[in-house]
Amino acid sequence: MQSVPPPPLVAVAGNPNTGKTTLFNALTGARAKVGNYPGVTVERRTATLPTSRGPVELLDVPGCYSLLARTGEEQIALASLAGLGERRPDAVVFCVDATQATRSSYLVLQAQELGLRAIVALTMVDEAGGAAPDAKQLAAELGCEVVPMVAKRGVGVKEIVGAIERALAAGPAEAVQRWTPSPALADAIARVKSALPADWPETDAIALWALMSLDAEDELVGVPESLRRAVAAVGLAPNAVDDEVVHARWKWLDAHVQPLIKRPPDRTRTQRVDRILLHRAGGFAIFVAIMFVVFMSLFAWTAPVIDAIDHSFAWSRAHLHTLLPDGIIGDFLADGVIAGVGSVMVFLPQILLLFFFIGLLEDCGYMARVAFLMDRIMKAMNLHGRAFVPMLSGYACAVPAILATRTMERQRDRLLTMLVVPLMTCSARLPVYTLIIGALFAGSHWTQGFLMVGMYGFSVLTALTAAVVLSRVVKPLRAKRLPFVIELPPYRLPSGRDVLRQMWDRTAMFLREAGTVILGCTIALWALLYFPRELPAGSPDYDVLIQKAPTPEARTALENEKAGAMLANSYGGRLGRAIEPAIAPMGFDWKIGVGVIGAFAAREVFISTMGVVYSVGSDVDEDSPGLRQAMKTAKRADGKPLYTPLVGLCLMIFFALACQCMSTLAVVKRETGGYKWPLFLFAYMTVLAWVVTTAVYQGGRLLGFS
Amino acid sequence: MSTLVETPRKTPVIITAVDGARSFRRRLMEMGLVPGTAIQIIEVAPLGDPLEIEVRTSRLSIRKAEAAQIRVEPRR
Numbered sequence A: 001m002q003s004v005p006p007p008p009l010v011a012v013a014g015n016p017n018t019g020k021t022t023l024f025n026a027l028t029g030a031r032a033k034v035g036n037y038p039g040v041t042v043e044r045r046t047a048t049l050p051t052s053r054g055p056v057e058l059l060d061v062p063g064c065y066s067l068l069a070r071t072g073e074e075q076i077a078l079a080s081l082a083g084l085g086e087r088r089p090d091a092v093v094f095c096v097d098a099t100q101a102t103r104s105s106y107l108v109l110q111a112q113e114l115g116l117r118a119i120v121a122l123t124m125v126d127e128a129g130g131a132a133p134d135a136k137q138l139a140a141e142l143g144c145e146v147v148p149m150v151a152k153r154g155v156g157v158k159e160i161v162g163a164i165e166r167a168l169a170a171g172p173a174e175a176v177q178r179w180t181p182s183p184a185l186a187d188a189i190a191r192v193k194s195a196l197p198a199d200w201p202e203t204d205a206i207a208l209w210a211l212m213s214l215d216a217e218d219e220l221v222g223v224p225e226s227l228r229r230a231v232a233a234v235g236l237a238p239n240a241v242d243d244e245v246v247h248a249r250w251k252w253l254d255a256h257v258q259p260l261i262k263r264p265p266d267r268t269r270t271q272r273v274d275r276i277l278l279h280r281a282g283g284f285a286i287f288v289a290i291m292f293v294v295f296m297s298l299f300a301w302t303a304p305v306i307d308a309i310d311h312s313f314a315w316s317r318a319h320l321h322t323l324l325p326d327g328i329i330g331d332f333l334a335d336g337v338i339a340g341v342g343s344v345m346v347f348l349p350q351i352l353l354l355f356f357f358i359g360l361l362e363d364c365g366y367m368a369r370v371a372f373l374m375d376r377i378m379k380a381m382n383l384h385g386r387a388f389v390p391m392l393s394g395y396a397c398a399v400p401a402i403l404a405t406r407t408m409e410r411q412r413d414r415l416l417t418m419l420v421v422p423l424m425t426c427s428a429r430l431p432v433y434t435l436i437i438g439a440l441f442a443g444s445h446w447t448q449g450f451l452m453v454g455m456y457g458f459s460v461l462t463a464l465t466a467a468v469v470l471s472r473v474v475k476p477l478r479a480k481r482l483p484f485v486i487e488l489p490p491y492r493l494p495s496g497r498d499v500l501r502q503m504w505d506r507t508a509m510f511l512r513e514a515g516t517v518i519l520g521c522t523i524a525l526w527a528l529l530y531f532p533r534e535l536p537a538g539s540p541d542y543d544v545l546i547q548k549a550p551t552p553e554a555r556t557a558l559e560n561e562k563a564g565a566m567l568a569n570s571y572g573g574r575l576g577r578a579i580e581p582a583i584a585p586m587g588f589d590w591k592i593g594v595g596v597i598g599a600f601a602a603r604e605v606f607i608s609t610m611g612v613v614y615s616v617g618s619d620v621d622e623d624s625p626g627l628r629q630a631m632k633t634a635k636r637a638d639g640k641p642l643y644t645p646l647v648g649l650c651l652m653i654f655f656a657l658a659c660q661c662m663s664t665l666a667v668v669k670r671e672t673g674g675y676k677w678p679l680f681l682f683a684y685m686t687v688l689a690w691v692v693t694t695a696v697y698q699g700g701r702l703l704g705f706s
Numbered sequence B: 001m002s003t004l005v006e007t008p009r010k011t012p013v014i015i016t017a018v019d020g021a022r023s024f025r026r027r028l029m030e031m032g033l034v035p036g037t038a039i040q041i042i043e044v045a046p047l048g049d050p051l052e053i054e055v056r057t058s059r060l061s062i063r064k065a066e067a068a069q070i071r072v073e074p075r076r
Helices: A020-028 A072-082 A098-113 A125-131 A135-142 A157-170 A183-193 A204-213 A225-234 A238-256 A268-277 A282-301 A303-323 A328-345 A348-364 A366-380 A385-393 A398-407 A411-423 A429-440 A445-473 A496-530 A542-548 A552-569 A571-578 A580-586 A590-598 A605-613 A625-633 A645-657 A662-672 A676-702 B022-030
Strands: A009-014 A033-036 A043-051 A054-060 A091-097 A118-123 A145-148 B013-018 B038-044 B051-055 B058-062 B070-074
Touching: A009 A020, A009 A072, A009 A098, A009 A157, A020 A043, A020 A054, A020 A091, A020 A118, A020 A157, A020 A496, A033 A496, A043 A157, A072 A204, A091 A098, A091 A157, A098 A118, A098 A125, A098 A135, A098 A204, A098 A238, A118 A135, A118 A157, A135 A145, A145 A157, A183 A204, A183 A225, A183 A238, A204 A225, A204 A238, A238 B022, A268 A282, A268 A366, A282 A303, A282 A348, A282 A366, A282 A385, A303 A328, A303 A348, A328 A496, A348 A366, A348 A385, A348 A398, A348 A496, A366 A385, A366 B058, A385 A398, A385 A411, A398 A411, A398 A496, A398 A662, A411 A445, A411 A662, A411 A676, A429 A445, A429 A605, A429 A625, A429 A645, A445 A645, A445 A676, A496 A571, A496 A590, A496 A662, A542 A552, A552 A571, A552 A605, A571 A580, A571 A590, A580 A590, A580 A676, A590 A605, A605 A625, A645 A676, A662 A676, B013 B022
Parallel strands: A009 A054, A009 A091, A091 A118, A118 A145
Antiparallel strands: A033 A043, A043 A054, B013 B038, B013 B070, B038 B051, B051 B058
């Protein structure tokens, strides 16, 4: 069999905020495939573009200002353009923002030094107006085709396809060097070039890249040690090399591209809006209002939809139980599979909505202003200003919040945010707090309210402390001299298509990759609490008793008692007993242990698990008097009441700190591409929860509370 | 010789050099903050940090500690 050659590869690259994604979407419609670059959580979008020369594979390269790289994620742009480890593209479309043509062209220069065949998409020509350079003159200076475009309205899309066809027909390009290196630099380039690995293109440009990128502080992966040694042996002052090269390129740009721009772009509209939105008082008020809307919509306004999803799945489960005979298959389908699908679906409203808002805020240019306004506060915790929206979303649910960390470009910022977001009081903790506060702190509404607010305050404090501590202690999270350089792009009308595309792409990715893990875990957890489906030896024959029950109430009570006995004897129940010595220092008995294990599916499941444990049925909620009563009357082995206010407080602290949520872990696994970070997250939060809860319980007992 | 952080708001000055960590100074230079370029502070964030700066018709945000690494001289 003859192997079919792959279709030609064309990359789309450019600075951030230059309309790259809009162009990509305009070219490819709804055909994009979203995946990940290996090892890093940077989205890799590809699509097939039909041309007169046959299909072409189009690759969306992450936005960047330069092809030089210091970090793994910056390396992607270079790797996908220069063909280091990735396939080298046959042509590259560079989005050059017509309102900032000089700066955007810097990347084109670098690419041409690498010998790439470049095409320039001159974007935003409508916005630039008279400030846009003449396309013909720019083409003459850059030595490549320049297509003026307004991608949002589809202007220039046909022409760009034509330019791609012509570029592919022209074949490989020659490297274009527009400046002459000094003798010392030329000598260094020659020496490094001979040390390049055999499978890398042996060009001056790659040697120069190595010379400028490799030093003691870079975080690049896949660079051979021999090359590092060759670079280190050159002995040129790194800053001198940087100065020479970057200044030389800018000198060329200032001499050849800048003169084509007849007047500066009109930014009065953006400046006027910024005078309001970045105003000391007014700007902050508007910021709070916008964040309030984002938060309330996640927290409260999705509630009816989430409830509807919950109810429809509960209805399906009940219906399935009536359709199928009692037994393992019916229970598996209803309580394992359907419940598992339901536990994935409940995340959809919040994920869709959060990505809708993020897309909107990002596209219109406000997200950069959020970072600008909040950087001072976030910096104090060694977090990026952009971490604010994910942190805030964490109050609704950690799952969408962790997905939202993608708005940060640096892996380190994303990781740190992911590791502290699960400490925020998510809405799944609320029913647990409500149950405990309602059952054990009966009395004044003031006390109850104070406790609830206290739990929120506690979570803010722990999340912020965790951020500071983790960023000092854990090496990959350490706050090195991380420069904060962000662009405040002009305000632009968001494109509905781009926002909806991104919202859908990311949700689909969640369903495909995290959803399957969550479903699997739900089923595994169900099995843990279901099997071996035997009553312990010496139990009364419940089936006979239920048959003979005099009243429906007695019958239900017996059924609940049987379910409780089965659960206590399940593998999960036995596990609860097995971990009792570990949880006893926190004041918990094995029944709480079973509840904690059950809560791993989702924290609010604690309540229904406790309902079964205390034989009041699984059909309980946080306000059920039966469960509250059962908790109030529960006794320890020595006859003392189990649920004292101290134990209640400890239980709340434990739920606040422990990573009792497999969906969170599944999403962290998906976003970090491995088991290392979810395991770390689980370990540090569990240890933290155990230590703090034990300290509170033992301290409380010393102070005379029981 | 002074640094950008010491210049008053809305006063264009000329960059003479960028100091600091290699990745930071190179990122700024590649964005066009090379010696000879005009730069000015437009606004300070409401909480006192970071700064909004204008350079080559684009608006950027950098922290004060970083602005202290940008050496500038008055416009001739």
